[in-house]
Amino acid sequence: MRLGQNDAHVESFDLTPMIDVVLLLIIFFMLSSRFADATLTATDLPAEKGEVAPENLSKVTFDLDKDGNLFVAAKPATLADVAALVKPLRDATTKEGSLVVIRADRRCLARHLNQLAAELSANGIRDWAFTTQPEPSGATR
Numbered sequence: 683m684r685l686g687q688n689d690a691h692v693e694s695f696d697l698t699p700m701i702d703v704v705l706l707l708i709i710f711f712m713l714s715s716r717f718a719d720a721t722l723t724a725t726d727l728p729a730e731k732g733e734v735a736p737e738n739l740s741k742v743t744f745d746l747d748k749d750g751n752l753f754v755a756a757k758p759a760t761l762a763d764v765a766a767l768v769k770p771l772r773d774a775t776t777k778e779g780s781l782v783v784i785r786a787d788r789r790c791l792a793r794h795l796n797q798l799a800a801e802l803s804a805n806g807i808r809d810w811a812f813t814t815q816p817e818p819s820g821a822t823r
Contacts, residue, residue: 731814731816741771741781741782741783742754742767742768742771742781742782742783743755743783743784743785743813744759744764744782744783744784744785744798745785745786746784746785746786746787746790746794746795746798747787747790748787748789748790749790750790750791750793750794752798754767761797761798761801764798764801764802764805765801765805768782768802768805768806768807769805771807772805772806772807781807781809782802782807782809782810782811783810783811783812783813784798784799784810784811784812784813785813786812786813
């Protein structure tokens, strides 16, 4: 005689495959999220306080190195390429901020930045943002 036992069958769900998939997804997203920085050239940005830009804007980022060389997505570009790059942005309007971002090295001569700004203006882009790095905490002027 069997006392206190019922014949209900208890099923258990194996979570191991689901945990494996979740870990693989975490690894994938951690590795792929670093590719956004790979399109930027190494630039010594000026240290100034500024605003935080929205991350979700589709924008064109121009990099100017210390010698005045122009780069877009870590590839060399010329001032003649600017027109083709900003053409899709010419008629775009946004309330969040600029669609054109300039990252200029702190040792870049102002004439190179002025030439790029003039080329942007000639192509209908009069609103652009200038990227800086945050000032070190406790810095005084």
